[in-house]
Amino acid sequence: MSASDRLLTDAELKGTNLEGLHARPLRARRLLTVYVYEAPVRLWHWVTAASIVVLAVTGYLIGSPPPSLSGEASSHYQMGWIRYLHFAAAWIFSVGFVGRVIWAFMGNIYSREIFFLPLWKKEYWKDLLDEMLVYAFIKKQAKTVVGHNALARTALFFCFTLTGLFMIVTGFALYSDGTGIDSWEGRVFGWIMPWQGGDLSTHFLHHWGMWVIVLFVMIHVYTVSREDIMSRQTLISAMTNGYRNFRDDRPD
Template identity: 35%
Template structure:
């Protein structure tokens, strides 16, 4: 039997809303890319001279719009969870505002992209590079929502129209908006290929169960790393408590 003696601890990283968001998002993006591709380039072989025989295209558009509405609602729930979720789900993980995050990004690039080091960078939640790419993806998701709604509202004459028509005109009309919407589909496809490869690569080099963590929520982390993170968390809480105490003392003095 081959085994290792590294002391590991189970850590619950991805809460249920994050996992549900992930799989709903992955599914609807797949549907949106397939139906979007067909909308952008309908196969000539499926066209008929009898108009009623062309209605399959209407079903493709309907599938795109249903998936689009699920995509937007799911995204809205995740935006709420950026503020309500646990420390691994919070917004500040995704925007590299700290030196530590930038160091993590460069160190991970050395391992994942430049292959300069075989030694993985261990993190409990997302690694800094992954989190930064998710930030990019969230921005692209927002742009896709706005460009999509701009086209949808104008072409379907619905109650949201006044909120989005200006955007279509502001961006130069249907053609450029449709081009942006189309090009960004390829960003999703490239992201998905790199993302799935990297998840399994990290699972292999870190042996931390990262691939299954997005199903069950748990990762297996080196006990020393978890202890260090717990210490840091305790210190942060202590600092916050001290600041609150100081504030109340200052208020009392003023009174």
């Protein structure tokens, strides 16, 4: 361990808010904190997370509806509400996605990371391999990163950014079934269905997209929690308050 992230002594707490406490059991250290995720990114993240939950649940129910209801048709609107929630959440997801793309141009350099992969940089490939070795329990720790690590960035790019875009495009194409082929959705996205081999194929692929995103969310939640505990930087708090703490100052 380098000198900068060593544990503090009782004497060093003098003159701080911790004065009078024992340093040792607190494992008090002085560490670097960086501001990485700006407010619009954080807001977008949680809005998108909520909309994905609604979209996945309602989308699954549209494909496999709950048991049939009895009574008069006029006294229920179950599928109507399920579809309404799906479309409302889809609009929130889509507008958020567009807003996030715009923010990539306005925000800090970390706000651009999920939209492209620096495939031409040797460093990216090395970091990707390192991160994989860590997850294979071969290496103990990877280097610290301010934004996303190379493996996270790759997964985000394919499983969120590209799949999300695919879901928006196929989703609006399917939405044009209801709004009509002359609606703007039909004119802009309607070509998707004949191109994919028909309406049913687009339904099918849109359904697959959900499962890709569901699996991604599972892995995302696990790895973020794991990194927050085991890696050399914090992750969960970075997406709530924007600040990332490093657990050591070692140069990589």
